[in-house]
Amino acid sequence: MCFTAPSWEHVLVLVMGAMLAPGKRTVSACLRMTGRAEAQNFSSCHQHLNRARWNTHAMARHLLSMVVNRLVPEGPVVIGMDDTIERR
Numbered sequence: 001m002c003f004t005a006p007s008w009e010h011v012l013v014l015v016m017g018a019m020l021a022p023g024k025r026t027v028s029a030c031l032r033m034t035g036r037a038e039a040q041n042f043s044s045c046h047q048h049l050n051r052a053r054w055n056t057h058a059m060a061r062h063l064l065s066m067v068v069n070r071l072v073p074e075g076p077v078v079i080g081m082d083d084t085i086e087r088r
Contacts, residue, residue, distance in 0.1 A: 002054075016033075016034055017034045
């Protein structure tokens with residue numbers, strides 16, 4: 001796992017806020033959308049994201065495996081790609 005238990009709680013709040021926030025999805029906007037704008041630990045999300053060392057490849061791999069395991073618990077996963085160019 002890429003996060004400790006306390007930091008995982010912050011991540012869940014930020015992800016939920018990112019899904020709900022219109023416009024720019026900053027940390028502050030995400031926290032406001034989840035009703036935590038007036039919380040005393042408002043700055044702890046900023047501090048956690050600022051001070052942590054991130055292995056983005058490991059996190060992306062773990063997130064992808066969580067999504068695939070949740071949405072497709074059994075069977076193969078087929079991914080299709082279309083290489084045609086869309087004119088605008």
